[in-house]
Amino acid sequence: MNKVVKILTPILVLVSSVMIVNALAAGKKQPEKTEEPARPISLYVDQVKLEQLNLQVSSQGEVKSTNQIKLIAEVSGRVVSVNKKLAAGAEFEAHEVLAVIDDTAYQLAVTQAESQVAEANVAVARELANAQYKKEQWKYKNPGQEPSEYALNIPQVKDAETKLKAAEALLAQAKRDLAKTRITVPFRGRVLNEDIGMGQYITTGQSLGEVFSIDQVEVSLALTDKQLQELQLPMGFMTQQQSGPTVKLSAEVGGVWHQWQGHIVRTQAAVNKDTRLIDATAVVDDPYGAGADQGTPLAVGMFVMAEIDSQQTQSALVLPRDALRNKNKVFVINDDNRLEVRTVEVLATNTEQVLIKSGVVAGEWAVTSSSPGVVDGIEVQPIKRDAQLISQL
Numbered sequence: 001m002n003k004v005v006k007i008l009t010p011i012l013v014l015v016s017s018v019m020i021v022n023a024l025a026a027g028k029k030q031p032e033k034t035e036e037p038a039r040p041i042s043l044y045v046d047q048v049k050l051e052q053l054n055l056q057v058s059s060q061g062e063v064k065s066t067n068q069i070k071l072i073a074e075v076s077g078r079v080v081s082v083n084k085k086l087a088a089g090a091e092f093e094a095h096e097v098l099a100v101i102d103d104t105a106y107q108l109a110v111t112q113a114e115s116q117v118a119e120a121n122v123a124v125a126r127e128l129a130n131a132q133y134k135k136e137q138w139k140y141k142n143p144g145q146e147p148s149e150y151a152l153n154i155p156q157v158k159d160a161e162t163k164l165k166a167a168e169a170l171l172a173q174a175k176r177d178l179a180k181t182r183i184t185v186p187f188r189g190r191v192l193n194e195d196i197g198m199g200q201y202i203t204t205g206q207s208l209g210e211v212f213s214i215d216q217v218e219v220s221l222a223l224t225d226k227q228l229q230e231l232q233l234p235m236g237f238m239t240q241q242q243s244g245p246t247v248k249l250s251a252e253v254g255g256v257w258h259q260w261q262g263h264i265v266r267t268q269a270a271v272n273k274d275t276r277l278i279d280a281t282a283v284v285d286d287p288y289g290a291g292a293d294q295g296t297p298l299a300v301g302m303f304v305m306a307e308i309d310s311q312q313t314q315s316a317l318v319l320p321r322d323a324l325r326n327k328n329k330v331f332v333i334n335d336d337n338r339l340e341v342r343t344v345e346v347l348a349t350n351t352e353q354v355l356i357k358s359g360v361v362a363g364e365w366a367v368t369s370s371s372p373g374v375v376d377g378i379e380v381q382p383i384k385r386d387a388q389l390i391s392q393l
Contacts, residue, residue, distance in 0.1 A: 042380070042381045043331075043339075043371055043374075044369035044382075045367055045383065046319060046365070047364070048356075048360050048362050049319075050317055050318075050362035052313045052314070053318075054309045054311070055347060055348045056348065056350060057307075058306065058308075059305075060221070060303065060304065061282075062219065063218075063219055064217065064218055065217055065300050066215075066218050066283065068192070068213070069210070069211060069212070071196075071211060072206070073202045073204055073205065075106065075181055075204060076101075077101035077105070078102045078199060079100070079196060079197065079202060080100050080101065080198075081198070082196060083099060085098065085191070086196065087191060087194060088193050091288070092185075092211075094185070094187050095185075097182045099183040100183070103181040106174065110174040110175055113170045113173075116171070117164070117168055120168075123160040123164070124164050127159075127160040131152055131154065131156070134152055138151055138152065185211055187213045188214060189211050191211050192209070192212055193209050194209035195207060212300055214288045215285070216285050216286070217283065217284050219262070219304060220279045220280075221308070223278050225278065231310045232310055232312055233245065233267055235269055235278060236269035237264070238266040239266070240265075244264035244266075244311075246262070246308075246309050247263055247264060248260075249261075249262060249305070249306050250306075250307075251305065253302075258296045259293055260284050260304075263282065265281055267280045316347050317356040318354075320353060320354070320368050321349060321353055322368045323366040324346070324354040328345070329341060330342045330360055330367075331366060331371060331374070332360060332364050332366055332367075333365045333380060333382045337379055339371075339376065340377075342360055343359055344360055
């Protein structure tokens with residue numbers, strides 16, 4: 001009996017303890033559950049600003065000379081002299097002799113033509129003298145009668161004068177041929193390539209190389225119809241003076257970015273059938289001299305970026321480029337710190353800014369940070385770019 005009591009006593013104590021603990025836990029008051037409100041999404045914002053500015057559009061193109069020609073031999077002969085400046089990349093002056101063709105035969109042709117002119121002058125003088133003599137003889141022998149032209153030697157005089165004109169024309173041609181033995185061009189330029197050597201025999205029409213003018217270069221810039229509208233440029237625009245929109249051209253040369261200033265002188269009067277764009281031509285004066293950037297020329301063949309400024313200022317609402325979404329949407333924070341999705345009319349964009357015509361109001365705040373998952377009407381916490389909270393907008 002004592003053994004049974006010893007076994008049951010610990011079990012009863014353990015069961016009693018468990019029952020007491022459960023009773024106490026059941027009687028304990030449960031804590032009240034409180035739901036915390038959802039925390040608004042924090043978004044960076046920038047203020048919409050109204051500015052008077054010149055719109056700017058971007059394009060790109062290749063630099064070309066306004067005058068690039070092939071050197072073509074106009075007479076035949078052996079080359080007896082070649083200027084050292086007739087080499088690829090070399091610069092030459094206007095009318096500078098670049099090469100000389102043997103002119104012996106052309107000197108002879110001039111001398112022969114001069115002789116023919118002298119003979120023709122003698123013939124004219126002789127026929128004029130005969131005409132005067134025949135006129136006096138007719139008056140003496142046939143008083144009161146009208147003589148014929150032949151009787152007065154008039155046809156012979158006309159024939160002699162015609163032959164004189166022909167001889168003079170031949171002399172002029174001989175002199176021109178002689179001058180063509182000196183190969184020159186009428187502008188200051190540089191040599192693109194050459195195909196001529198000392199002692200080489202060249203024929204009329206043979207190509208001797210290519211040269212281009214360095215007084216001015218041009219860049220063809222492809223623009224959309226909207227870009228032309230932003231620049232307020234019509235199709236078929238043309239100006240002879242520096243009154244067109246200014247253009248800033250830039251390119252990287254030797255690891256350094258350089259800039260050159262130019263202006264638009266014309267736009268095409270037709271749409272490019274391949275690109276469906278309109279080409280505008282920008283020119284830069286003296287690109288190898290005064291127009292160079294710190295000694296770096298705007299060289300022919302370079303590929304450049306272009307920024308074209310409109311000539312007239314206009315009002316625009318300005319925001320950072322990051323504020324524009326899906327081409328025509330802007331997220332605006334209203335006075336209740338709620339997000340509004342606005343549809344805007346865009347005037348122009350670049351890598352830094354978006355210029356807006358309508359859809360937002362100056363002074364409003366637009367979201368410029370990444371905003372995934374936001375919807376129209378959601379409550380947000382706007383933050384200025386200096387990371388300080390905006391308590392009231």
